[in-house]
Amino acid sequence: MVSISRRTFVTATVAALAAPARGARAQEGSPRAGGRLSFVIQPEPTTLVCFNTTEGPAIQASTKVVEGLLTYDFELNPKPQLATAWSVSEDGLQYRFELRRNVKWHDGQPFRAADVVYSIGLLKSAHPRGRTTFANLLEAGAVDEHTVVLKLSKPAPYLLYALAAGESPIVPRHIYDGKGDPLQNPNNRAPIGTGPFVFKEWVLGNYVGYVRNPNYWDSPKPYLDALLVRVIPDGAARAVAFETGELDLGGSTPVSPLDLERFRSLPHLGQETRGYEYSPTLYGLEFNLDHPILKSPQVRKAIAHAVDPAVVLNVAWYGLGERTVSIVSPTLKRFYNAKVPTYSYDPKAAAKLLDEAGFPLRGRWRFALTHDFQPFGENFKRSGEALKSALAAVGIDVTVRGQDFPSYLKRVYTDRDYDFTFHPFTNMFDPTVGLQRFFTSDNYRKGVAFTNASHYSNPEVDQLFAQIAVESDATRRRALIDRFQEVVADELPVLPLMLSKPVTVYNRRVVGHTIDSAGVQGNFAEVWLRG
Structure with a gap:
């Protein structure tokens, strides 16, 4: 792990930061050059540069x-990519990055500090999380070319x-700066980067083709000659393609759970659950606290x-x-607090709380609610049906309502015409970046998706996040994050239920696809194919 001193500048060197999983790769044998990897994504991306x-x-x-300044191992310790060394000042107000030398963009232009400075400014203005990540940035400057x-x-x-x-890709300044709106730049659909693969073509609705970068800075990588990023909308077709060997690799659970079960008996296919540590996602109930019934903490605890x-x-x-009790992912070991208030499955306790809250049974029902599920597959619909059955047992009549995604977003974030929903809470690598938007008062933004849809407002939580965002002492910061978890677990604007465990499906001839916390979001420079 990189040591960051608050008393002096401490530089992290390449020698001290050996790449992860070298031992595991050695056990697989020596890398073999050549071949083409067929990698499936779904749905088709809207851009090929994610700034x-x-x-x-x-x-x-x-x-x-495109590449970033750093990569992160499975424990989220920083490792070099375009930056080879870095340091942080004693007061935490200055970050210094030494850049990799002899790196070229795919068009032959040299990679320089000016590219990083431009990219940081672009990320601050254009990236959905950039305003939070770089909120405290006063200036990004180039001391010299590296x-x-x-x-x-x-x-x-x-x-x-x-x-x-x-999260923070570095893009070529000479391609973007002074060339009009960066969001409309042709490079977004035919990208030039520093990475191991060079863009060849994008056949809409079919595939994105990449070829090996012969001038990659980490020679002799990449080992693959070509990478074909396939778009296959139909889940059954994806499953068949894996079975026949047409597809080599796919992340984020590319087939149905039933197909996953069946794949376990196929000797040429494997499954991997690592590689999602950088952006863990919890699922839980998000309550509309403006609802006349759900504004009662007793009702929310009864539902729990x-x-x-x-x-x-x-x-x-x-x-x-896997089960989780806090809104912070248990994979974020630096922050997870397992000692928050919890609510065991207890229908009798639920009924008692509802009675005390003034909602006794009147015949079969106490009151009715509507559950809106996100249209991202049968898992969400099945979750709604499971919730309907559970709440019916304590006298709550739930209507499960589906709609297309734009209608869902408008209903929840603009019209606020919803009671409760089963929602993903992507933690990212830190609560400031991943969770603050769901819980602070200033993130209640009508019309803005994936913000504080519950309309939760607690001055203590607002103050906690203000401190968490700037507290440099790890022990004090952990205590603040622990307190945040305790407060929201007690007040329950959100009821966390489970941490998702996405699955990567791979043909066993593919080696090196999951070497760190990025998983299939990595650059595949280490990937090679057995003969």
Whole structure:
């Protein structure tokens, strides 16, 4: 792990930061050059450069061409990519990065500090999380052609963990600067980067083709001659393609859970659950606190007692996850607090709380609610049905309502015409970047998706996040994050139920596809194919 001293500058060197999984790769044998990898993503990305999106398929396609300053191992320790060394000042207000030398863009132009300075400014203005990540940035400056310094107005203890290619890609200044709106730049659809693969073509609705970068800075990588990023909308067709060997690799659970079960008996296919540590996602209930019934904490706690997370996990999600009690992912070991208030499955306790809240049974029902599920597959619909059954047992009549995604977003974030929903809460690598948007008062933004849809407002939580964002001392910061978890677990604007466990499916001839926390969002420079 990189040691960051608050008393002096401490530089992290390449020698001290050996790449992860070398031993594992050695056990697989020596890398073999050549071959083409067929990698599936779904749905088709809207861009091939992810400086302005958090869209998963776009990130998976983008990171093969553009790179970040750093990568992160399975424990989220920083490792070199375009930066070979870095240091943080004693007061946490200055970050210094030494850049890799002799790196060229795919068009032959040299990679320089000016590219990093331009990219940081672009990310701050265009990336959905950039305004948070770089909120305290005063200035990004080039000391020389291979040194960049970021000066901050206040400490940003999460910043060093935000510099992966999928989160903060470095783009070529000479392609973007002075060329009009960066969002409309042709490079977004035919990218030039520093990465191991060079863009060849994008056949819409079919595939994105990449070829080996012969001038890659980490020679002799990449080992593959070509990479074909396939778009196959139909899940059954994806499953058949894996079975026949047409597809080599796919992340984010590319086939149905039933197909996963069947694949376990096929000797040429393997499954991997590592490689999602950088952006873990929890699923849980998000309540509309403006609802006249759900504004009662007793009602929300009753619902918590009425729902058995094991049923949601095992029946609706086929066991592809694990139980969690806090809104912070248990994979974020630096932050997870398992000692928050919890609500065991107890329908009798739920009924008692509902009675006390003034909602006794009147015949079969106490009141009615509508559950809106996100239209991202049968898992969400099945979750709604499981919740309907659980709440019916305590006298709550739930209507499960589906709609297309734009209608869902408008209903929840603009019209606020919803009662509760089953929602993904992507933690990212730090609560400031991943969770603050769901819980602070200033993130209640009508019309803005994936913000504080519950309309939760607690001055203590607002103050906690303000401190968490700037607290440099790891022990004090952990205490603040622990307190945040305790408060929201007690007040329950959100009921966390499970941590998702996405699955990567791979042909066993593919080696080196999951070497760190980025998984298939990595650059595939290490990937090679057995003969």
